Amino acid sequence: MNKKRLVVFLVSVIAIIGIVGVSAKPAIDNMNLGLDLKGGFEILYEVSPLEGSETKKVDMAAVASSVSKRVNVLGVSEPDITVEGDRIRVQLAGVQDNEQARNVISSSAVLSFRDTSDNLLMDATVLKDGGASLAFNEGKPIVNLKIADTAKFYEVTSALSQTSDKLMVTWLDYQEGQRYAEEATKAETEEGPAYISAAKVSEGLNSETVMISGNFTEEEAQELVDLLNSGSLNFQMKEIYSNVVSPNLGEGSFESTMLAGGIGIVAIAILLIALYRFCGFISALSVAIYLVSTLALYTLLGGVFTLSGIAALVLGVGMAVDSSVITFERIKDSLYAGRSVKNAFKEGSHNSLSTILDSQITTMIAALILYIFGTGSVKGFATMLLISTILAVVFNVTLVRFLLGQVVKSGYLDNKKSWFGIKEDYIPNVQRGETYEDHSPWKNFDFVGKAKYFIAISAAVMVLGIGSMGFNGMKGDGVFNFGIDFSSGTKITLESKGGLKADTLQKEFEKLGVEPSDITLSGKNNEIASVSIKKAITEEQREQISDYMTDTYKEIEVSDSTVSPIVGRELVKNAIIMSLLSWLAILIYVSIRFKWDFAVSGIVALIHDVFVILAVFAITRMEVTTDVIAVLLTIIGYSINDSIVIFDRMRENLKGFTRKQPSQEQLRDIVNVSLRETFGRSVVTASTTILPVIALLVFGSRNIFQFNVALLVGLVGGCVSSLFIAPQLWYVLRLKFKVKNKPKKKQKKLKGPQERIIPGVND
Incomplete structure (x- = not known):
């Protein structure tokens, strides 16, 4: 036994635990939180x-x-x-x-001086750039302006002093159609005039500094000074x-999302250890340092964490685990084939590498397209997904294999095959000529024959969804219940410590002439309400609602969001473009790595997954938001991940047929055997991804409820399509078009039995 390797393993484990322990809190504390988490x-x-x-x-x-x-x-x-x-x-x-x-942001900050007939006397060119300052006159705040062109200022003010009213009106962002005469009547009202001040000029002013005195508070005067010093905008x-x-809404969302993510990750660790014993423990360690590294790297790159971004991080954990599970299952296959522990580790690591890379690269392709063409939260989601996917591969290929390799090569596990999560009683005795007997419950399951039932269920969901879309369209409600991100409109957030009621709010908004399309309550005591209105309300309506709610409820905060129809149309267009580009890119990649029939089968499965999500949202009338679109695009990348693993096993089982086309029965057996060999792995990886999503649904923020529902539906649909749609479609295409196999590559020979027996194929 090589004790030095065991020492290296133990030191590495202690170092990882130490790094995670020391870095976890700072990594979380230094997260740059986005609007939905910070307010x-x-x-x-x-x-x-x-x-x-x-x-x-x-x-x-x-x-x-x-x-x-x-x-x-x-x-x-x-x-x-x-x-x-x-x-x-x-x-x-x-x-x-x-x-x-x-x-402040949209104000043009163009200062102009006019007479009472609204004729322009001077513009900001007579002033010095950055020359505005706050001052006080008889205890009242004023704004001082430094004059650049004193001659022109004297000339204009001298002429003005000869007029009947002698008034010089100072405007900020004067709009065509505004009139001094109309605005002057508002001077004594609460609204106040649109101009800043109207000063009487008795003689020509030859000073380098002039004073603007209006009914300013100190804060208003300082804001005007800052605006003028920031420069006027020469664009609109x-x-x-x-x-x-709301800050309170954001804080609650962050806490609940982090709690849900933590629960999901702990559940994954428990499942891994239960299934893969020692390997599961190593994988759990790698997940811990993967999380800390991802948080640190994303923060270092200046990334902003949003709710959907954290969900992408949790999804990344599933992908990191997926890579490990592929390796572990390959090692188990080799152990059951009678290999020694060392040979099983070597063979399993070698055989799983291309599968891992192929499956993760397709996710990276979708994430990259999301990043290039997405905006706002979609781009942030894509960035996190891209980083998560890359680090998932890095940690599996390096850390997990390094740690496991140290113990395997030490010889400590030579007689401890059960530590890999296998039953030693099932290992065949090679010396006696025994071969492995499949003891799994699906060993005789006819995947090709039974696929029609699963396809029928999926078809029923899609038909029901299409029917719902048609029915909704005929009713005039719209094919989908698009959120204001797509349909345009206004979302008003109300926050009251006394709690709120949806039906009461509905009536109060209707009194104000506004009809909400949806009212969602959140918080422990329903103290927060999100009110969606399927049209952009006017500034006057916005102020009316704010005043009414402030008078009606005690200690209430009112905030609003608006979306124009332009943004909604572009979001739909961009989503379609990104989907088509993702499909095309994946189609090309899979065709190069496998064959065109594999690529077409995978794309059809992806389209199925997207339509299942859309069907569920059409049937339930849940709101379709930008985050849901991000899920659709993520599923495009992630769903084919599982299909690639199955395709890889099918390609491997086809390697014996380089010069002839397998018969129909042989092709059927290849599909069935490949699915039996990968079914357990597919269920495990689907579970490790679904577990945190379920935790997010149960314990996470209600703000991303639709996001998590879409993710859950997509993951379940993706698992079904990978097992029962993509392989069966490949079977049909291969029979119809007689696609030739790729030449068999030479494999490195290992000690132990090399031939894989496929019933009905090698017989």
């Missing part, structure tokens, strides 16, 4: 040149710079400003006053989407 404000603008401008294209880098200066006025730490073509997305986690943020920004998340 805050998100707004998307469409940027275009100013009317009458000769410039046809806006410099978006300059836009981002200008917006960044505006955000600094708000004092928000770590803002996220992203350019998306001719749009700019601003995410301000932790911002307290979303209305202030909206006004149209708001097409906004989203507000």
Whole structure:
């Protein structure tokens, strides 16, 4: 026995436990939380040149710079400003006053001086850049402006002093159609005039500094100073989407999601140890350090953690485990074939590598397309999925195999085959000429013959879904219950310590002339309500609702989000484009690695999985949001993961037929045997991915309930399609088109029996 390898193993395990123990809390504490976990404000603008401008294209880098200066006025730490073509997305986690943020960011900050007939006297070109400052006059806050062109300022004010009213009106972002005469009547009202001030000019002003005195509070005066110093915008920004998340709602979502994720991961660890004993323990260790590493790397790259991003992380755990399970099952196959522990480890590691890479690369392809073409939370979800997938492969190929290899090569496990989760009584005695006898409950199951029943169930779900889509469309309710992300509209969030009731809120909104399409309550005492309205309400309605709710309820907070129809249409279009690109990329990859009939079978299975999710949402009328689209695209990458593993075994079982086409019976046996050999693994990997999703459904935030339902339906549908649709379709295609096999590659010979006996094929 090589004790040095055992020492290396023990030291490595202690080091991993130490690293995880020391790094876990800092990794969690340093997570850069997104809006849905921290609370805050998100707004998307469409940027275009100013009317009458000769410039046809806006410099978006300059836009981002200008917006960044505006955000600094708000004092928000770590803002996220992203350019998306001719749009700019601003995410301000932790911002307290979303209305202030909206006004500060979008305000053009163009100062102009006009007479009472609204004729332009001077614009901001007479002022010094960055020359605004806060001052006080008789205890009242004022704004001082430094004059750049004192001669022009003197000339204009001298002429104005000769007029009858002698008034110079100062406007910020004057709009065509605004009138001084109309606004002056509001001076004594609570609303106040749209102009900043109207000062009497008795003589020409030849000073380098002028004073603007309005009915300012100190905060309003300082905000005006900051706005003017940040510079005016030489472009216009149209708001097409906004989203507000209450800090309390975000905090509760984060806690519940982390709890659910932790429960799911512990459940995975228990399952792995129960099934694979010592190997399961090593896999659980790798999952722990994988999680810490993923959190640290994502934070280092400046990633923002969202609810769907954390769900992608939990999904990544399933993929990390999937890679380990493929290796462990291959080792078990070799042990049952009579190999020694060392040869079984070597053979299992070798045979599983290409399968792992093929299955994970398809997920990476889908994640990469999501990242390139996605925006907002979809892009964040894709980033996390991409990092998770890469690290899942790295930790399986390196850490798990290194740790297991040290113990195997030490010789400690030579007579402990049960430590791999197998029953030693089932291992054949090679010296006596015994071969392995399958003891699994599905050893005689005819997958090809019974597939029609599972296909019938899937077909029934899809037919019911298509029927529901048609019925919903005929009723005028829409084929799907699209959230405001797609259909456009407004979402209002109400938060009251006294608790809220959906039916009462419904009546109160109807009194205000607004008809909610959905009201969702959350929180321990239903203190938070999310009200969806399938149309974008006006600013006046928004203020009316806020005033009414503030008067009706004690200590209530009201925030709102809006989406324009443009954004909804583009989300649908982008989802279709991303789906088609993912299918095409996977089709090409699988055709290169396998054969076209494998690729077509896999794509049909993927389309099935997507349609099953859509059918369930059409039948249940659950809300379809952007996160649900992210799930559809994730399933495209993840679902074929399982199909690839089965395809790999089918390809292996086909290697004996390089010059002739197998008969129909032989092809049927190849499919059945391949499925019997991989069925247990498929169930285990599906379980390790479904477990955390179930935990997220039961214990996680209600804000991503639809997301988790879609993920669960997709994973179950993906498992079914991998076992009962893709292989059977391949069987039909191979029979019809007589596809030739790829040449058999030479394999490294190992000690022990080499031939795999496939009943009906090798007989």
